[in-house]
Amino acid sequence: MQKFPVPRNAQATVIEWAPELAAQIGKSADDLHRNTESIPFPHDTVRVELMDQSVVEFRNALFVVSEAKRAIAIFTEHCEHHVLPYHEAKVFVCGELRYSQA
Template identity: 45%
Template structure:
């Protein structure tokens, strides 16, 4: 398996319970259902990190884990990504939807 799909599947397994709360399905279904099953909202997801870096994705959703101190981003075509949540801001179509304080 190519590295990007393998990493995406690994992140899906590790974040199954958090994805399940977003996607309203049991965590075991997250890892057993055939892909593509995730719902990727239209629009732009933008994340500002504490150092001023910005990341933008189309057709993506995010999950914040206070326990992991991490923002997980799941995209339709660009893989899945993990970012530190310290002082991060998340915007959906230029509307602030999350701010870690």
């Protein structure tokens, strides 16, 4: 049984973001394609503030920014994976600003 409520969406996000995610976590994109559940999740809290002042926050998560995709992907251990627009977004990890798109 998959631990995600919508496993196809989680798998699709990992596959779509495999090159960027692999570079960040030190695995190969092929490894992620073979096993989409092999992400080593940190015990970090990721908070994203969007341009309209919406805010999302996830525990046991990591984020990847893609300038080419103009998006931020949040990968969470228990709450699915999410892709958000990066325009004027700010990303905080454990309260520390890690990314700010101007």
